[in-house]
Amino acid sequence: MNQIHIAVILGSLRRGSFNRQLANAIAMLAPAEFSFKQVEIGDLPLYNQDHDANPSAAVIRLKSEIAAAHGLLFVTAEYNRSIPGVLKNAIDHASRPYGESAWEGKPAGVIGVSVGATGTCMAQQHLRNILAYLDVAVLGQPEAFIKAKDGLFDPDGGIGAGSKVFMQTWMDSYAKWVKHHAVST
Numbered sequence: 001m002n003q004i005h006i007a008v009i010l011g012s013l014r015r016g017s018f019n020r021q022l023a024n025a026i027a028m029l030a031p032a033e034f035s036f037k038q039v040e041i042g043d044l045p046l047y048n049q050d051h052d053a054n055p056s057a058a059v060i061r062l063k064s065e066i067a068a069a070h071g072l073l074f075v076t077a078e079y080n081r082s083i084p085g086v087l088k089n090a091i092d093h094a095s096r097p098y099g100e101s102a103w104e105g106k107p108a109g110v111i112g113v114s115v116g117a118t119g120t121c122m123a124q125q126h127l128r129n130i131l132a133y134l135d136v137a138v139l140g141q142p143e144a145f146i147k148a149k150d151g152l153f154d155p156d157g158g159i160g161a162g163s164k165v166f167m168q169t170w171m172d173s174y175a176k177w178v179k180h181h182a183v184s185t
């Protein structure tokens, strides 16, 4: 496999999102054959099972982008000790109709940054629970619970010096995981 395409699912719609910055910054640490594309989830309707047979254009687009990706990267905020509703809405959309989930078998990484000391730990644990049910192969280690702080990002939008070694280790593990599963599925 030459190129590896990663669908990035961002658990924040905020313009100045730390998680968007984190997604962009860790992509810079990936091997050259990896490309990352953020999946739009902000224009999805609220999930309604009545519409399974007649999905909106935004839902069709979401599912086709997930299906076409070799791997997934979830970068999420934590809202009230869980994942933001917009992210759960997107996950539900791409999981249906029953038996036609776009998520099944995809290798994935889960990471997130928050202003709280626990660094999205609870959101990530809830997300892992959901993804396990959907048969997504989530990287177990290393975990990365990141607290937003001065210097986390450098002036060019990369990971700042103080976190670079750790984040490179995370990305190396993620890239290895995706390559292994993308080849074997």
Ligand SMILES: Cc1cc2nc3c(=O)[nH]c(=O)nc-3n(C[C@H](O)[C@H](O)[C@H](O)COP(=O)(O)O)c2cc1C
Binding pocket: 011, 012, 013, 014, 016, 017, 018, 019, 020, 076, 077, 078, 079, 080, 081, 082, 113, 114, 115, 116, 117, 118, 119, 120
């Ligand atoms: C509705 C809401 C709930 C939040 N709950 C948590 C929380 O449970 N834990 C936490 O660490 N931060 C929480 N925060 C603060 C977020 O960490 C902070 O807003 C962060 O910037 C969100 O990520 P983003 O910058 O990518 O949007 C919450 C923020 C909002 C708006």
